Amino acid sequence: MSDNKLTNINQMSNEQIMQAIGQDDGSTLGTNIPRLAINRSPEDDDGNQLPVGHYYTYDSTSGQNVYSKPVTLRPFISAMQYMHYDAVQGEYINRSIIFKSWREEAIDILGGTKCGKIPFKERASLTPEKLEEQRTIRCYKLVYGLLSFDKGVNSQGESVTISNLPVLYRVTGTAFSPVSSALDQLNKRKKLMFNCTFSLNTKRQKKGGNVYYTPDITVNADANLQLSDDDMETLKVFQESIDVENKEVVDLYNSAKSEINKKQTDKIDAEIVEDIEDAPEKILAS
DSSP: OOGGGGGGGGGSOHHHHHHHTTSOOSTTOOOSOOEEEEOOOSBOTTOOBOOTTOEEEEETTTTEEEEESSEEEEEEEEEEEEEEEETTTTEEEEEBOOBSOTTSOOBBTTSSBGGGOOOGGGOTTOOHHHHHHHHTEEEEEEEEEEEEEEEEEETTOOEEEEEEEEEEEEEOGGGHHHHHHHHHHHHHTTOOGGGOEEEEEEEEEEETTEEEEEEEEEEETTOOOOOOHHHHHHHHHHHHHHHHHHHHHHHHHHHHHHHHHHHHHHHHHHHHHHHHHHOHHHHHHO
16 A cells, blocks of 8 residues: 555555554554654753753744653654764765665665665674674664653753644664554554554663663553544655655665666676687687
8 A cells, every 4th residue: 555545544444554654564474854852962052951861852933952751752653764874974874765664675875775784693704894884774763743741941941831743753772672662562452553642751771881861651552542634734744754755765776776787787898898808719709
């Protein structure tokens, strides 16, 4: 079923809707959407003290970041994306399409798949350099949803309230499993994610001298929220954001693939010319 059939959601079964919004990810055999993340910075560029371990996002109404814990997230779409970060360049140098099922081929902008990520069991023969590179290629879980909280603050410590703000919650590493587990709970109960809510808190962790925070999620599978006309428009905005990103990735993939094929053809042609120059009599005889 194609994603544009979300417009016919009233005629779809729960199973079909789950496939369309990424709840059936195959593992069981944006536009300017603000990011939701856990704050790890004790202060901002102006020296304002910030609440470490709290969730934060950008509030376009006030034009600044806002912080709170716990927060409520109503999930609408679940997806995944591979990304390759280069620490030397300080930027992502490769990314795949945003995909909702492990059955999809995660083509990337450099003409490959999964940004070159190799399954763990196939890495034994890799060089130390290639192994290090594998650690910089990660699969991210993406949750598009509506964020709400009552007791928030901005960087100046002023009280802030957020209600149904569209956000993208993108996680990887130690945060990947808690978010995936929360979504799995809904799948096991055959609940549509946008009828439910997550209460997002954080848990302080320490490994050696490093302190970090991971998501601590309480699932409210019985919220029984109904999909309103406004919610349907929000769902369309989320999907359009994914479509725009994926179109760009596909175009870059096709361009990179054409360049790769051209180089391979040029290499074969060069080898044939070299063979003719080295032993023309053998080529003619054959």
